[in-house]
């Protein structure tokens with residue numbers, strides 16, 4: 001009745017990893033409309049108000065959409081990456097314990113964390129790629145918008161989504177379910193307002209203290225990176241500096257997040 | 268018979284909740300974990316959940332871990348299933364070290380948790396199919412086994428239901444089906460019948476008997492005496508992280524002191540009453556319990572008049588008397604000084 005020898009046949013960890021990724025894709029596909037609504041509603045509303053209504057009323061300059069579009073794309077990408085990892089994780093570690101089936105699968109636990117971050121990165125990319133054309137539709141023609149550097153656009157999106165997904169791992173492991181509201185008001189909120197999303201970083205020249213203080217905010221680099229690649233005519237940071245900053249933050253968040261994850265995976 | 272599971276001097280020390288906030292319990296983050304410190308006496312603010320546990324469980328055995336809440340049962344299962352790092356000591360499952368060969372251990376075990384934890388993003392059958400995929404099974408094999416298990420556990424008609432729509436008993440059976448899908452050699456069940464109604468409990472017992480008959484090694488924790496007695500080949504009685512007794516249920520019963528346990532609720536000086544009771548012939552042992560005495564009698568209820576007399580001689584009054592037959596329960600009480608449930 002018991003074969004009992006399956007434990008001895010080779011089982012590549014990549015098989016297990018991709019099985020878990022398929023699981024996340026299955027769940028995400030089922031929730032796609034809710035996912036897009038949840039993660040892109042806010043950015044879309046922002047664009048309707050600041051990118052369509054205000055310019056039409058003449059209250060902001062016409063060219064402002066070229067600053068706003070990259071900011072909004074970066075916001076939806078960042079928000080969905082960070083949320084799609086952290087929110088389920090808080091619940092799954094906190095009370096439902098659903099994650100245990102994956103922690104008991106024959107794969108080193110750090111690869112489970114890597115899988116979660118990979119899935120979060122894909123969802124961040126998806127949200128960014130969804131908002132970009134929709135934003136273009138809402139705001140009309142955007143001066144200087146070009147897709148000649150599609151590869152760079154995609155690279156910045158990938159790096160940004162990965163960074164925020166790793167941040168999601170850290171947040172998801174470090175906070176407990178009662179603190180979710182607090183996380184939004186104390187971390188995500190300020191991050192959005194001081195993320196150079198509505199204005200280019202160069203604009204902060206007038207407030208030097210702020211200009212250097214916001215450099216701890218990862219959203220700054222994604223927003224500036226999107227400007228550097230999507231609307232290079234708008235003032236922006238140097239793309240190499242942006243890439244290095246994002247890479248550094250990615251590694252930092254991954255390292256901290258993995259530590260927090262392992263602490264909860266194995267007590 | 269080869270040892271399927273072995274633990275040697277297993278210790279697990281948790282920081283108490285109040286201290287936990289200040290200093291996190293573990294600093295290492297690598298999956299294999301750092302080497303753990305050698306055992307040291309628990310400091311204040313530390314809880315020794317396991318305190319030098321040695322176990323050997325044979326292949327094909329139905330092994331029970333019996334103990335009250337907080338005894339360390341879940342921690343033991345946690346160590347054996349690679350989810351808890353022992354502070355010191357070693358543990359092996361199917362010849363693999365749980366601390367250094369986690370992946371190999373995980374492939375060989377199935378785990379039914381204390382509380383059902385199905386994947387709520389997936390429906391019933393998907394829970395099984397993805398579990399199969401995590402263990403490298405082809406879709407066809409997973410599907411065949413999943414349907415077979417759902418039939419066996421009488422939830423085949425719920426295959427496409429959301430897991431939230433299942434009753435507690437059905438969720439529990441789904442968890443067992445999931446744990447069996449990859450045909451593990453060892454199955455761990457942590458208090459599997461808690462919260463089940465009597466009928467569901469009996470149904471689960473039947474399932475467990477079948478698994479046992481198939482030759483699987485089963486490790487089950489419980490705090491129900493009767494369950495341990497009916498199902499297990501051998502039982503370990505644990506409390507405060509220590510092994511108090513280990514044998515077959517029938518031989519453990521023989522170890523129960525005296526033939527009858529007489530609980531006396533009394534009013535007055537228990538210590539004086541106990542001293543007098545101890546002098547009676549036929550009384551093996553007398554323990555002072557809260558608000559009364561507990562006497563282990565060789566001669567059944569015959570000693571009751573003599574006990575009452577002795578208590579009254581000490582200036583106390585008997586308010587209530589309770590007799591229990593020798594059983595695992597009386598053994599447990601004599602070992603731990605507490606009742607199980």
Ligand SMILES: Nc1ncnc2c1ncn2[C@@H]1O[C@H](COP(=O)(O)OP(=O)(O)O)[C@@H](O)[C@H]1O
Nearest residue numbers: 281282314316335336337338339340341342343
């Ligand atoms: N994560 C933890 N942190 C701190 N103390 C714990 C933790 N897990 C268990 N304990 C403590 O360890 C002891 C044993 O717990 P456990 O193994 O769950 O017992 P059982 O399953 O037999 O009821 C208890 O005193 C419990 O409070």
Ligand SMILES: [Mg+2]
Nearest residue numbers: 340341342381
């Ligand atoms: Mg327990």
